[in-house]
Amino acid sequence: MDDRGRESGHLMLILPERVFYAGLLGRPRERRPGAFHVYVAIKGGLWLTLGERREAYRDIVVMPPNQRHTIASDYRSAICLVIEPESVRAGAFEELAERLSGAEGESLACRIRQAYHELRQRHSGDEMSSAEFDLMCFGEALPARALDPRVVRSIAQIGKFCGEPVTAASCAAEAGLSPSRFLHLFKQETGIPFRSFRAWKRARHLLHFVNADINLAHLAQDIGYPDSTHFSHSIRRFYGLKPRAIFSGSRDLAIYRSGRPANTAFS
Structure with a gap:
């Protein structure tokens, strides 16, 4: 340690x-x-x-x-x-x-x-x-x-957290499926709706930084949140704590x- x-x-x-x-x-x-x-x-x-x-x-x-x-x-x-x-x-x-x-x-x-x-x-x-x-x-x-390879690729894309936010439409296009068919496949394979899955992974990615001295507004933008309000609301929903409280308790x-x-x- x-x-x-x-x-x-x-x-x-x-x-x-x-x-x-x-x-x-x-x-x-x-x-x-x-x-x-x-x-x-x-x-x-x-x-x-x-x-x-x-x-x-x-x-x-x-x-x-x-x-x-x-x-x-x-x-x-x-x-x-x-x-x-x-x-x-x-x-x-x-x-x-x-x-x-x-x-x-x-x-x-x-x-x-x-x-x-x-x-x-x-x-x-x-x-x-x-x-x-x-x-x-x-x-x-x-x-x-065991996941369908097309779903595995979309999960990998979601997990990159760089560039433009990953959308169902972009994943569907890469998989060669219509958006509706891709969304059905994703939930069928993972048991979780695409948007819920993406929202959780974004909040989970925050864990990598919680003991760092970092600007929270910049971090929110870097990992795909549209603004600080959405960031704070999402993190509190998943973890029961505001981002600042999580960082304060993780020093x-x-x-x-x-x-x-x-x-x-x-x-």
Whole structure:
């Protein structure tokens, strides 16, 4: 771990299809992230609120994508795992959720906490694949989703975050499809509407910069937001916090990145 996160223990590992975050949750507010989330208490427990209904107190919480919820912790920091839904076979996360919420929940929560301690010893040059991430956290690799190559190419275009914003029309043209046919194919393959997918990926890209001293207005423009108001609204919807609050709480966060392809075999 670098000096930035050594004392606090706060860290974030960012892979193309996974994120491991251990740090501040911030003031509890409703959030609606676009990926599967697994929250694990580092100490104490967690409270989950869905609308007006407070769930049972627990040390591990599993949430599907686009589910409005509020998460609060007894301790200032917690662990959050992010799994991109287009990266796992349909039904695979639901199977994992049953394990995490059932009899295996306690042992898997311990395993995830152990993964956190292992990551605290991580060096910035270490590489990791999605399969290695899953093995570290869950004891097995989640089965990957097989995507149409045309959808894979459009996802790669969305992930570049440079030049003009990627549109459904431009992706459809590259795929040799009409816009309506492309939109149907994209949702059929990923399970997510194109615009929702693009909005989440844009907000997710913010994670790479949250411990940097950077002009937020310039960053918003660079990653494709039309203006600061839209930027702030979108980030708050996904994360439950305004961009400035996220950056303020991430000053002591050590960030590691790994870019190995999803299907890279591990030894």
